[in-house]
Amino acid sequence: MSAPVTAVVILNLKPDAAIEQPAHDVSEIFAKQEGFQRLSWGRWEESPDKVQMLIDWDNLESHRKFENSGADYKAVLGALKPVLVAPPSMYHIHFDPHPISAVLEAPVVALTTFYSLSATFETDIAKLLSYLEKADGFLAVSHGFIDEELAKEDGDEKGKAYLAAIGWSSVDAHVKATTTKEIADAIQLTSGGSKHVEVRHVKFKTE
Structure with a gap:
């Protein structure tokens, strides 16, 4: 089994969009997923229309399984789509130490x-x-x-x-x-x- 991993996600928001409720809704969907640990998020101080999300998983396999989950994965995209001007960007990192x-x-x-x-x-x-x-x-x-x-x-x-x-x-x-x-x-x-x-x-x- 691989090591814990963090999916680093950047959201580009519509001007003055509220992310608080979508972030909460997304967290509730993640909470049902096997291997999910926690979701942390915040706006860039330099550019408040950009939001950084850090999504911790037990391992990369757990995240990939969620991405192939069908309805739950689509529900996350659906919760975020109304506040976004572009699709999210994402990469993975094995933080040392983990969790952060x-x-x-x-x-x-x-x-x-x-x-x-x-x-x-x-x-x-x-x-x-x-x-x-x-x-x-x-x-x-x-x-x-x-x-x-x-x-x-x-x-x-x-x-x-x-x-x-x-x-x-x-x-x-x-x-x-x-x-x-x-x-x-x-x-x-x-x-x-x-x-x-x-x-x-x-x-x-x-x-």
Whole structure:
């Protein structure tokens, strides 16, 4: 049996759409599925019309079984369709540690995605995280390589990607930490430049 997995879903909402009731309805459908653990969601602070969902499963097989469930899968799509301007995007990650409860309990989570990873990425990310963990306002982190190959922008070549979910006391605390020379230099080294990294802040709720 494979390890626990998180489906990371991004929803693009219609302007001023309310997601609270659809998210609750979706959670109730998920709760009936074998292998479902929890659903957490929140709007991007940088773009409130985008919603991040983290859906934890016992394993990838449980999620695939749900996708082939027929009526229940269609019911989830039906609950979300009225508030969306485009189909959801999704990928999978085996967070370490899992579950990421300590991260999601933070006042805000910085979801940092790295694309076009270098040959030294594993060493570089370990160094970066070691610096961040010492910063004022840092609370918790969970991270890992993304299962699917991704591109940051449409038209870019897809490749291996990595996601770090970092809990902070506030957005300001995170921003302040990244302006210190030690951390700023480590981010530059790890990402290879701003075009290879994406950061968004989310205040998560767990259904």
